Amino acid sequence: MKITMAHGSGGAATSELINNIFAKKFSNDVLCQLGDCAIVEGNAKLAMTTDSFVVNPVIYKGGDIGRLAICGTVNDLLAGGAIPQYITCGFILEEGLDIEVLDKITDSMALTAKEAGVIIVAGDTKVVEGDGGLYINTAGVGFVEEAVDVAAKNCRPGDKIILSGNLGDHHATILSTRMEIDSNIESDNAPLVEMVKSLLSKKIVPHAMRDVTRGGLGTILCELAEDSKCSFEIDESTIPVSREVDGFRKILGLDLMHMGNEGKMLFVIPKEQALAALEIIASSKYGENAAVIGEVKQGEGVTMLTRLGGKRTIKPLIGEGLPRIC
Amino acid sequence: MANLSTVIKELKEYDGEPLVFMEVCGTHTAAISENGIPDIISDKIRLVSGPGCPVCVTVAAYIDKLIQLSKRENYCVVTFGDMIRVMGSSESLRAASADGGRVEMVYSPLDVLKLAKAETETVFVFAAVGFETTTPAYALLIEELENNNIQNVRLLTALKTMPAVIEKICEEANNIAGFIAPGHVSVITGSGPYQTLSQKTGLPYVISGFSGEELLISIAALIKIHNTPRVINMYPMAVTEEGNEIARKKVSQYFEPCDAAWRGLGIIANSGMRLRREYLKYDAGSEGLTEDFLYNEACSCPQVITGKIAPTQCPLFGKACTPEVPKGACMVSTEGSCFNYFVNGRC
Numbered sequence: 001m002k003i004t005m006a007h008g009s010g011g012a013a014t015s016e017l018i019n020n021i022f023a024k025k026f027s028n029d030v031l032c033q034l035g036d037c038a039i040v041e042g043n044a045k046l047a048m049t050t051d052s053f054v055v056n057p058v059i060y061k062g063g064d065i066g067r068l069a070i071c072g073t074v075n076d077l078l079a080g081g082a083i084p085q086y087i088t089c090g091f092i093l094e095e096g097l098d099i100e101v102l103d104k105i106t107d108s109m110a111l112t113a114k115e116a117g118v119i120i121v122a123g124d125t126k127v128v129e130g131d132g133g134l135y136i137n138t139a140g141v142g143f144v145e146e147a148v149d150v151a152a153k154n155c156r157p158g159d160k161i162i163l164s165g166n167l168g169d170h171h172a173t174i175l176s177t178r179m180e181i182d183s184n185i186e187s188d189n190a191p192l193v194e195m196v197k198s199l200l201s202k203k204i205v206p207h208a209m210r211d212v213t214r215g216g217l218g219t220i221l222c223e224l225a226e227d228s229k230c231s232f233e234i235d236e237s238t239i240p241v242s243r244e245v246d247g248f249r250k251i252l253g254l255d256l257m258h259m260g261n262e263g264k265m266l267f268v269i270p271k272e273q274a275l276a277a278l279e280i281i282a283s284s285k286y287g288e289n290a291a292v293i294g295e296v297k298q299g300e301g302v303t304m305l306t307r308l309g310g311k312r313t314i315k316p317l318i319g320e321g322l323p324r325i326c
Numbered sequence: 327m328a329n330l331s332t333v334i335k336e337l338k339e340y341d342g343e344p345l346v347f348m349e350v351c352g353t354h355t356a357a358i359s360e361n362g363i364p365d366i367i368s369d370k371i372r373l374v375s376g377p378g379c380p381v382c383v384t385v386a387a388y389i390d391k392l393i394q395l396s397k398r399e400n401y402c403v404v405t406f407g408d409m410i411r412v413m414g415s416s417e418s419l420r421a422a423s424a425d426g427g428r429v430e431m432v433y434s435p436l437d438v439l440k441l442a443k444a445e446t447e448t449v450f451v452f453a454a455v456g457f458e459t460t461t462p463a464y465a466l467l468i469e470e471l472e473n474n475n476i477q478n479v480r481l482l483t484a485l486k487t488m489p490a491v492i493e494k495i496c497e498e499a500n501n502i503a504g505f506i507a508p509g510h511v512s513v514i515t516g517s518g519p520y521q522t523l524s525q526k527t528g529l530p531y532v533i534s535g536f537s538g539e540e541l542l543i544s545i546a547a548l549i550k551i552h553n554t555p556r557v558i559n560m561y562p563m564a565v566t567e568e569g570n571e572i573a574r575k576k577v578s579q580y581f582e583p584c585d586a587a588w589r590g591l592g593i594i595a596n597s598g599m600r601l602r603r604e605y606l607k608y609d610a611g612s613e614g615l616t617e618d619f620l621y622n623e624a625c626s627c628p629q630v631i632t633g634k635i636a637p638t639q640c641p642l643f644g645k646a647c648t649p650e651v652p653k654g655a656c657m658v659s660t661e662g663s664c665f666n667y668f669v670n671g672r673c
Contacts, residue, residue, distance in 0.1 A: 310363055319650075
């Protein structure tokens, strides 16, 4: 069965879609009231974010747009030191979309939300003319503890830079799927709740955290350097990357520093807590390849010590990058 | 072969006469920057980038023609990504696309087949640029068009070959003492053409692979044989003396040598490839696209790709001309020398 314009009419077909798919899969006490808005419990300090997902293809090795839509918003909240609580989702469906695909994607969203410990409290569906495409917007609310203050301005010379795992997996997955290249590479899309929660619960509060997404590590580091008025120095030989992704990107001439990820967190941690933090991150789910990749210094900009001992300046991603990667 | 740390030490401590070496291939330019090689070697060795980035050597008349075709009814220009941002005489394909032109970006020439089959009423024009490495893919494309009787694909060709342009560069005053010869091109041509070039120019050619280690070893070799007519193949795993004869045969089935216009260098005899007369039905009007145009008068791309100046010596570099707002083609391509100097902080 396919999505038709009637599913977006606000009438009977819309109700059927909501009841048979969204309410059924995302079921929880708040959502199931199906009111015009959700009433939820609050907290003194709230984090809020929103993100839209247009990835193409919608299902890829290791994930799909539904999982991505939860992970993206959850990880953005975590990067602010918040524990994610509530998610809203808006679907824009193109006429002709297979309901089977929507079914699969909403199943995946429900599972990922459960894994991330968030509940989907509100949603919306629109149908537009098109060719069976699917786009999702999610917004999220997280609770921040009073003592937690995570921001770029807190970075200090001497802080260690920790990356939570291998770079480039999501980018290489999307690109190889589009190029119809068969490979074992899978997207890293994952909610990093356990990783960040474990750190915070051990009273390790990173000076800064960033979700390393489409502009890649290079862009994130440049933003942190600018906002903190510090220099960020990284060592190429310590940057984790799988052999497959490294080979793939070399063939295509892609710079690892600008490849997109969907389940990687960058932590800037006070020097004295860095080792303890690395241990916690590396033993958490999705953190097995975590590594200390560099240090914050006085100065400005981002510099990489190359594997062969040379120095190279890192700049933010320039140009379009890979369109529709997330 | 000496071990890597000895080579690095040698390169770092070199204190002989100042030497300039040119890497011809854009992929080498990118690898040199990404590995921070200028920072590893002695200041007395200067590496300059040659005309080996296909986008950087394409003249404005060619871009203008692509733009014109993209705006024609039922036409679509198909191209590799970098070409989209290069300025023609008044705009780029990206601007043309925002202005109603139709431009599709692909990763391989063969990707155009899928587009052409899906839309038989549209004429798809492939922006066929590249060197000896890429031309075999265009030959395969023509073969597919022939075998499957596909009528709606054309090529706008600006295909180049290496030997004549290297000879031309050696005629210019740039003190080049040796070349890092392109690895990928040599896979197709073999090392043979460099023997001839080496004798003609009196300079050494070291064919190199693309890893940082391979490049360092090639530079160390060039120091030892600078200004002498020798060829060393440091990429024997991929490059033989004869090269890939099958690929060359396929190319000469559909293409023939011609004079070609190079951005900043003018027309160089016998430095390009065009479709043979019997396959001209697949041509989108490539003949006569020779006019060059510098979008900004101060643009120094011609001096940069001949190794006369470093990108940072161009008055526009990093000011009026950046990868976000490129004025010259060398700042557009990820293989362009200016782009690489800018994004990697080379000076």
